[in-house]
Amino acid sequence: MEQPIVTAYDFNAPRQIIVGGGTFGKLPELVIGLKGTCVLIVTDGYLLEQGLVREAISSLSEAGIKSVVFHRISPDPTMGSVLEGLALLRQHSCDAIVALGGGSPIDAAKAISVLATNDGPLTRYAGYHLIPNPGLPLIAVPTTAGTGSEATRVAVITDELRQVKMMLFDNALLPDIAVVDYRLSMTMPPQLTAYVGVDTLTHGLEAYVSKKRNPFSDPIALSCIGLVGQHLLRAYTCPTDEAAREGMAIAACQGGLAFSNSSVCLVHGMSRPLGAVYHLTHGLSNAILLPAVTRFSVAGCEARYATAARTMGLVAPELTDVEAADALVYALEAMNRQLNVPRLRDCVGVSRATFEQSVSKMAADALASGSPQNNPVVPTMAEIEQLYLTCW
Numbered sequence: 001m002e003q004p005i006v007t008a009y010d011f012n013a014p015r016q017i018i019v020g021g022g023t024f025g026k027l028p029e030l031v032i033g034l035k036g037t038c039v040l041i042v043t044d045g046y047l048l049e050q051g052l053v054r055e056a057i058s059s060l061s062e063a064g065i066k067s068v069v070f071h072r073i074s075p076d077p078t079m080g081s082v083l084e085g086l087a088l089l090r091q092h093s094c095d096a097i098v099a100l101g102g103g104s105p106i107d108a109a110k111a112i113s114v115l116a117t118n119d120g121p122l123t124r125y126a127g128y129h130l131i132p133n134p135g136l137p138l139i140a141v142p143t144t145a146g147t148g149s150e151a152t153r154v155a156v157i158t159d160e161l162r163q164v165k166m167m168l169f170d171n172a173l174l175p176d177i178a179v180v181d182y183r184l185s186m187t188m189p190p191q192l193t194a195y196v197g198v199d200t201l202t203h204g205l206e207a208y209v210s211k212k213r214n215p216f217s218d219p220i221a222l223s224c225i226g227l228v229g230q231h232l233l234r235a236y237t238c239p240t241d242e243a244a245r246e247g248m249a250i251a252a253c254q255g256g257l258a259f260s261n262s263s264v265c266l267v268h269g270m271s272r273p274l275g276a277v278y279h280l281t282h283g284l285s286n287a288i289l290l291p292a293v294t295r296f297s298v299a300g301c302e303a304r305y306a307t308a309a310r311t312m313g314l315v316a317p318e319l320t321d322v323e324a325a326d327a328l329v330y331a332l333e334a335m336n337r338q339l340n341v342p343r344l345r346d347c348v349g350v351s352r353a354t355f356e357q358s359v360s361k362m363a364a365d366a367l368a369s370g371s372p373q374n375n376p377v378v379p380t381m382a383e384i385e386q387l388y389l390t391c392w
């Protein structure tokens with residue numbers, strides 16, 4: 001077996017991961033199991049309009065559990081929205097939290113959960129292992145197969161004053177229970193399916209090539225990569241295909257587990273500043289960056305990129321590692337075209353000259369996050385700036 005780069009590591013996961021169509025119906029018994037009597041449901045405005053939140057409220061109510069809904073979560077959750085949710089939680093003396101939605105409500109719920117039991121401000125917990133107390137009991141129910149936040153000890157919250165996406169990494173951020181019910185993702189619009197699906201692939205790939213990879217994260221990362229290869233295009237072109245939706249829901253959860261126990265790398269390091277400055281959604285900015293950053297990175301880890309290509313079923317078995325890794329880059333470019341992923345110039349909303357003026361701040365913020373240092377090829381600041389321009 002290949003020697004791990006890290007020789008000491010730990011593996012952390014939610015206490016329970018419940019998987020399968022219809023498992024959302026278990027919500028009341030899960031809350032009771034966590035001794036919850038009044039639940040803060042953290043969701044977003046879109047989901048509030050769907051029937052799902054109503055369904056949660058009435059099933060909880062039938063079980064004698066009070067609930068309060070907090071839905072003012074933007075696509076990039078801010079410190080302000082976290083504080084607003086915290087105030088509502090305190091006002092109603094909630095003793096448990098259910099996060100219902102994509103990565104934004106789940107990350108915001110994680111932050112609310114730990115601020116309920118730890119002194120603020122949230123900025124003091126940006127970084128690794130800085131949260132002293134466990135948070136309130138948290139059940140995460142993803143409705144988008146993408147971020148895998150239901151299975152991670154990571155939350156990304158935007159500090160709106162500094163225009164920085166803060167990354168918080170601590171076991172206190174792990175949900176107690178993840179409910180992975182693929183049926184909740186069946187109505188996801190195709191373009192969202194595409195972006196969060198590439199985010200999922202990025203989690204698997206980055207976890208697998210990271211300098212923090214280990215023998216526990218590896219098989220989960222590879223399973224994620226294989227499931228995306230098998231199901232993403234189908235979920236995009238045929239949204240009602242249950243097998244494809246189920247495959248992507250499992251891939252997303254596995255991607256979260258994998259990177260939470262290994263790490264993300266350069267794609268995520270560069271993606272967060274794009275979100276903070278230009279308000280691109282997390283999945284979109286990752287999807288734009290993935291092919292170019294992979295091309296930059298393959299030389300540092302050819303054998304593993306080759307294994308990823310083979311796992312996705314992209315290459316003939318007789319190809320060498322160099323050929324297979326190269327084929328992976330071309331396949332990622334082709335996948336972006338098939339999924340209609342735009343270029344930066346199509347979505348940042350500024351001229352090339354204005355964009356060029358922002359790349360040094362974004363590159364500095366990317367490096368400061370620590371993620372690029374886990375990349376198979378560790379970039380210089382100038383190389384990160386160049387990669388941003390390559391994706392223009």
Ligand SMILES: [Fe+2]
Nearest residue numbers: 147199203282
């Ligand atoms: Fe991600």
